[in-house]
Amino acid sequence: MTPQDRAERSADIMWANDAASQSLGMHIAAIAPGMATLKMQVRADMLNGHGMCHGGFIFTLADSAFAFACNTYNARTVAQSNQITYLMPAQPNETLTATATEAARHGRSGTYDVTVTGEADQQIALFRGLSRTIKGHHFPEDSA
Template sequence: MSRENIERMREASCSEPAWQTLGIELREISDGFSKVSFKVRPEFLNFVGTLHGGIIVTLADSAFGYALNSLHFPTIASQFNIHFLNPAVVGDELAAECRVIKAGKRTMMAEISVQNQDGKLIAKATGTGIPLDREQL
């Protein structure tokens, strides 16, 4: 079933409106893993001149959703926690990688890291998801 889920995620990544707006791309996906990326543009900055935290969360959450749903579709987020460790600036190429560390029948847990093109850690996150039956949607 996960092969079917992975193909579903690949197809979904081509038509996500938020991804199209932000320029997010799916780089890798496999069982319990995904990597997404995008380039920081001027319109993504906050009043300090660094990347807005909400956009970092969106990138991390995107990797999270794809990794969980590669194992069980549908899975929805129930909790997400992020720590911002370093700023990102215009021109940075950010990549978020997510690995599922627990894939149970009732809950799934994952760790997410966001790094820039030089390997500098921008943010670290954890998330919990709930696998659903299709009828629950």
């Protein structure tokens, strides 16, 4: 099994059990070892009292991209900590793209950077997540 096959199979298994991301209309646009890109369109029910999307939904998109990126090695991995900086709000009907890339990985710990962009590639938010590998795998390697 190639590293790309492992990443895709891990993502498929995670996606099948990720009702939250699915219910928000997210979809996986790209997956590779240590990398994931997720997209989500801003719906009317995601707008705050100012008529824009800012905060929680953007965080959730970034966190989901982070989760898929750090789980691409067929090792169950969870968030250890994260932080986000919001640069600007997203607008109604705008498609947001969250691209997570592995900055460092050593042993059971990893660092991932996520950039959330809107249409015209303007930066909406910057997210950094630290991951920790826990016990278990998404699938048995010998079943590949």
